[in-house]
Amino acid sequence: MSSTANTSARPQGDPPREWHRFRFPESLYRWGGVMLALLFLSYSFVYLNIPLDRFLGMFGRIGQVIADRYYPPDIEYVTEPDYLASVVDTIQMAYLGALFGMLMAIPLGWFGSYNMTPSRGFVYPVARLLTMAARAVHETIWAILFVTILGFGMLAGVLALTMFCTGFAGKLFAEEIEAIDMGPVEAIRATGASELNVMAYGVFPQVRVAFTGIGIYTWDVAFRAATVVGFFGAGGMGWYLKRNVLQIETERVAAILLSIIVLVLISEGVSAWARSRVARAK
Amino acid sequence: MAVADATIRNVDRIIAARAKTRTIRALIYMVVLLLVVWSVKTTIVDDTDWERMGSVGNVLHGVVQFLGIDWGLVPNLWQPAVETIMVATLGTLLGVMMCVPAIWFGALNITPYPPITYPIARLMMTLSRSIHEIVWALFFVAAVGLGALAGVLAIAVRSIGFIAKMTAEAIEDLDPKPVEAIRAVGGSDFQVFVYAILPQILPVMIGVIIFEWEINIRRSSVLGLVGAGGLGLVFFRQLNTFNHPGVTTVILAILVLILFGEVVSYYVRKAII
Numbered sequence: 001m002s003s004t005a006n007t008s009a010r011p012q013g014d015p016p017r018e019w020h021r022f023r024f025p026e027s028l029y030r031w032g033g034v035m036l037a038l039l040f041l042s043y044s045f046v047y048l049n050i051p052l053d054r055f056l057g058m059f060g061r062i063g064q065v066i067a068d069r070y071y072p073p074d075i076e077y078v079t080e081p082d083y084l085a086s087v088v089d090t091i092q093m094a095y096l097g098a099l100f101g102m103l104m105a106i107p108l109g110w111f112g113s114y115n116m117t118p119s120r121g122f123v124y125p126v127a128r129l130l131t132m133a134a135r136a137v138h139e140t141i142w143a144i145l146f147v148t149i150l151g152f153g154m155l156a157g158v159l160a161l162t163m164f165c166t167g168f169a170g171k172l173f174a175e176e177i178e179a180i181d182m183g184p185v186e187a188i189r190a191t192g193a194s195e196l197n198v199m200a201y202g203v204f205p206q207v208r209v210a211f212t213g214i215g216i217y218t219w220d221v222a223f224r225a226a227t228v229v230g231f232f233g234a235g236g237m238g239w240y241l242k243r244n245v246l247q248i249e250t251e252r253v254a255a256i257l258l259s260i261i262v263l264v265l266i267s268e269g270v271s272a273w274a275r276s277r278v279a280r281a282k
Numbered sequence: 283m284a285v286a287d288a289t290i291r292n293v294d295r296i297i298a299a300r301a302k303t304r305t306i307r308a309l310i311y312m313v314v315l316l317l318v319v320w321s322v323k324t325t326i327v328d329d330t331d332w333e334r335m336g337s338v339g340n341v342l343h344g345v346v347q348f349l350g351i352d353w354g355l356v357p358n359l360w361q362p363a364v365e366t367i368m369v370a371t372l373g374t375l376l377g378v379m380m381c382v383p384a385i386w387f388g389a390l391n392i393t394p395y396p397p398i399t400y401p402i403a404r405l406m407m408t409l410s411r412s413i414h415e416i417v418w419a420l421f422f423v424a425a426v427g428l429g430a431l432a433g434v435l436a437i438a439v440r441s442i443g444f445i446a447k448m449t450a451e452a453i454e455d456l457d458p459k460p461v462e463a464i465r466a467v468g469g470s471d472f473q474v475f476v477y478a479i480l481p482q483i484l485p486v487m488i489g490v491i492i493f494e495w496e497i498n499i500r501r502s503s504v505l506g507l508v509g510a511g512g513l514g515l516v517f518f519r520q521l522n523t524f525n526h527p528g529v530t531t532v533i534l535a536i537l538v539l540i541l542f543g544e545v546v547s548y549y550v551r552k553a554i555i
Contacts, residue, residue, distance in 0.1 A: 044368035048430035264412035
């Protein structure tokens with residue numbers, strides 16, 4: 001008697017159709033993708049020779065290493081004037097690197113934003129590529145390269161941080177410019193202004209606050225990077241870290257790490273405060 | 283008359299306020315400029331060994347020797363490149379697992395006991411973000427020995443901060459209505475989590491994880507410098523044997539790897555979200 005109701009829907013005896021979010025071919029692709037990812041992951045354990053049995057006892061061993069070797073930290077070492085001078089050096093390096101990096105990032109951000117770039121065919125891809133290359137190469141690699149070319153010292157560190165900040169701020173600047181309201185830009189264009197004037201009076205007032213915030217954030221990130229460029233001979237506190245790591249002075253290493261953490265906490269606090277001030281001044 | 287007086291006083295006040303902001307701004311610029319001069323003097327002028335660097339020609343010579351590509355090295359780059367990707371992937375996954383407690387403690391609306399657990403979570407996040415990956419790798423190389431495991435751990439610990447922070451913020455912004463709805467039809471706590479909370483935070487989390495994976499490729503490409511395998515080790519060897527075109531080749535390989543990561547993350551993001 002149910003046949004009259006169901007003739008058009010399905011033949012007799014079939015189970016009722018269940019609802020699935022994805023139909024047959026798509027569901028196959030999805031499960032296939034998940035399976036491939038799992039396969040890749042389990043294969044990477046084999047490929048990388050990761051000893052899984054060591055994995056479980058690892059946390060206990062790390063705790064023991066900390067307790068045996070890194071405790072107590074040699075706090076006196078980090079209060080010596082030599083070390084404190086290197087901290088000041090690090091802050092100066094981060095400051096200069098972030099400043100130079102932003103000076104380079106502003107034109108790159110302008111040329112690399114799709115809506116404001118002077119030429120979409122040539123300048124835009126070049127600016128994008130430069131930003132990406134500066135960002136893709138890790139700051140330690142920049143530091144090593146500049147140390148090889150220019151010799152040991154803080155100049156190499158400043159240049160490495162400049163490259164790092166160029167990439168970091170350039171991308172954020174470009175994104176910020178792409179998000180502006182095009183109304184003022186068109187208004188100023190309509191008066192016959194040059195591209196530079198459009199930039200100065202149509203774009204810059206809109207992104208000024210955001211750029212300041214990004215600038216402060218860039219300085220914060222640059223400081224974190226600056227703590228290690230010295231590791232490869234580019235000046236600052238990284239050099240002390242490297243020396244003590246090589247001499248296996250683990251208690252001093254612990255003290256240096258603690259000082260880095262404290263300094264980063266301070267710089268993060270200062271940057272958060274400054275950014276909130278800037279955002280309020282809007 | 284009174285109205286005009288008031289207006290004039292207002293105008294005076296505005297002008298005075300403007301003059302004040304202008305003075306403050308000029309002062310800030312002055313401080314910035316002085317700091318620049320001071321920093322340039324101590325870091326660049328005093329600390330550089332100008333004698334050793336020599337003339338502009340010497341520096342140019344130093345740059346020129348890096349130009350060129352060592353094609354013979356390219357076949358040897360496959361294995362380290364794959365290793366780098368694997369370390370980044372495993373590290374990101376392990377980081378996701380490790381950041382579960384940090385997320386649980388770090389979201390103000392679900393943290394078990396705010397005065398104690400919330401600061402613990404914030405401390406975990408800050409520790410993870412404030413210590414550079416090179417330092418983490420050094421620490422784990424000391425703890426578990428040379429090899430990829432140290433790299434995976436360093437990447438994992440370094441990823442905790444960002445993933446946990448973004449996810450905890452997403453949980454704090456949860457819409458409570460689906461939670462109530464599932465509770466109202468008699469769902470258990472687990473069902474509330476699966477059907478009301480997870481669908482809301484999953485898109486954010488997946489986006490953050492993919493973003494972090496992209497950054498981790500960049501990070502894992504240098505961990506070899508301190509003995510954790512991958513492209514960094516090849517880079518280090520090429521540099522120490524003064525094979526400068528080889529150094530450029532490795533850097534280009536890293537660039538290609540990062541482009542690959544960007545392409546993959548674009549498609550994965552499109553497929554999942």
